Amino acid sequence: MSDRKKPAKADPSQWRPRTRLVRGGLDRTKHRETSEALFLTSGYVYDEAEEAERAFAAKDSTRFVYSRFGNPTVAAFEERLRMFEGAEACRATATGMAAVFASLMCQVRAGDRVVASRALFGSCHFIISDLLPRYGVETQFVDGTDLDQWQAALTKPARAVFLETPSNPMLDVIDLKAVVALAQRAGARVVVDNVFAIGAQRPLDLGADVVVYSATKHIDGQGRTLGGAVLGRREFVETELQPFLRHTGPAMSPFNAWVLVKGLETLSLRLDAQCQTALRLAKRLETRAKVARVYYPGLDSHPQAAIARQQMKSGGSLLAFAMKGGKKAAFAVLDALNLVDISNNLGDSKSLACHPATTTHQRLKPEERQELGITDGVIRLSVGLEDADDLEADLTRATA
Ligand SMILES: *Cc1c(COP(=O)(O)O)cnc(C)c1O
Numbered sequence: 001m002s003d004r005k006k007p008a009k010a011d012p013s014q015w016r017p018r019t020r021l022v023r024g025g026l027d028r029t030k031h032r033e034t035s036e037a038l039f040l041t042s043g044y045v046y047d048e049a050e051e052a053e054r055a056f057a058a059k060d061s062t063r064f065v066y067s068r069f070g071n072p073t074v075a076a077f078e079e080r081l082r083m084f085e086g087a088e089a090c091r092a093t094a095t096g097m098a099a100v101f102a103s104l105m106c107q108v109r110a111g112d113r114v115v116a117s118r119a120l121f122g123s124c125h126f127i128i129s130d131l132l133p134r135y136g137v138e139t140q141f142v143d144g145t146d147l148d149q150w151q152a153a154l155t156k157p158a159r160a161v162f163l164e165t166p167s168n169p170m171l172d173v174i175d176l177k178a179v180v181a182l183a184q185r186a187g188a189r190v191v192v193d194n195v196f197a198i199g200a201q202r203p204l205d206l207g208a209d210v211v212v213y214s215a216t217k218h219i220d221g222q223g224r225t226l227g228g229a230v231l232g233r234r235e236f237v238e239t240e241l242q243p244f245l246r247h248t249g250p251a252m253s254p255f256n257a258w259v260l261v262k263g264l265e266t267l268s269l270r271l272d273a274q275c276q277t278a279l280r281l282a283k284r285l286e287t288r289a290k291v292a293r294v295y296y297p298g299l300d301s302h303p304q305a306a307i308a309r310q311q312m313k314s315g316g317s318l319l320a321f322a323m324k325g326g327k328k329a330a331f332a333v334l335d336a337l338n339l340v341d342i343s344n345n346l347g348d349s350k351s352l353a354c355h356p357a358t359t360t361h362q363r364l365k366p367e368e369r370q371e372l373g374i375t376d377g378v379i380r381l382s383v384g385l386e387d388a389d390d391l392e393a394d395l396t397r398a399t400a
Contacts, residue, residue: 069242073261094251171297176207189236280392
């Protein structure tokens with residue numbers, strides 16, 4: 001007789017982040033597969049009518065009803081990301097923009113106010129500047145790095161604050177704790193787009209109410225699928241976000257969830273390597289005679305370096321640098337790169353560079369770009385997983 005006892009069941013809440021990314025949300029079927037199962041199914045069947053009744057009354061939380069609002073593979077992704085971010089609840093969406101839109105639309109009503117930082121991903125800016133006002137929501141932009149502007153904007157009550165830190169593409173860093181304190185006094189929930197600092201910063205630990213991600217970026221990290229996620233308190237997710245998602249339908253495909261579950265397994269390792277290389281490249285670029293300035297939260301020369309050190313455990317995988325000689329010089333660098341690709345995407349294993357003024361931020365008026373510091377010489381670099389020596393050589397040659 002074997003005296004081998006089955007060990008006590010693991011307690012996932014005790015796992016460290018890397019273990020969470022590999023094993024969180026794993027729910028094996030009767031086949032005991034190693035890799036997470038992919039449930040490409042839109043619907044589910046019930047053995048008895050009563051079982052269907054219970055499922056629809058939401059009395060049986062183990063049952064899935066319809067994949068627009070629940071699917072086992074999507075649930076595995078949500079649980080894994082939830083554990084990693086340290087949130088009470090998580091819901092996945094088809095894209096990052098669906099996550100951003102849902103996180104705001106599920107809570108605002110006509111007559112509400114939303115205050116946002118001005119330096120946002122283009123489509124997030126559009127939602128706040130153009131879409132929300134159509135539904136009677138008053139919106140106001142502030143310079144996210146200027147606490148006096150936040151303070152002034154939040155003397156009146158507001159429903160929500162929306163911000164991105166570090167920001168795209170100039171890597172401005174916003175003092176999360178300070179903005180949270182001002183928002184709380186105004187009765188506003190703080191929603192943080194954390195794409196640029198995934199793994200480096202946990203806004204919920206700093207008092208933010210909601211975190212949104214584009215999973216398209218580092219979570220997939222290999223340029224394959226689109227995806228998004230909203231994370232926050234269980235009550236917010238279940239009573240406000242979930243009904244909005246259920247009845248409007250921006251659901252993540254189970255196939256994409258499966259790809260993203262596999263992406264999460266290596267997220268931490270990839271981010272460590274990418275952030276380390278980003279710091280090295282930022283330092284290298286600072287020494288180049290034709291580079292006017294480097295923008296990277298991990299550098300001492302960053303205007304908010306002290307705040308970055310407090311709230312981020314690394315500078316992230318994105319940096320920007322301004323070439324002396326404007327657009328012509330910036331284009332010459334992009335065209336001289338032979339390893340780094342020219343692409344507006346980011347968070348990929350392949351290093352990607354773009355010229356924000358003529359691509360991602362082309363839609364802005366020149367004076368709006370000026371306000372955000374996006375001059376014609378600026379190049380944004382998303383650092384990938386190539387050997388740092390090869391990347392440094394490519395950038396050194398291209399900026400010669
Ligand atoms: C890409 C991105 C989004 C939008 O995500 P999609 O998956 O492309 O819809 C939102 N915010 C930031 C900061 C992003 O980089």
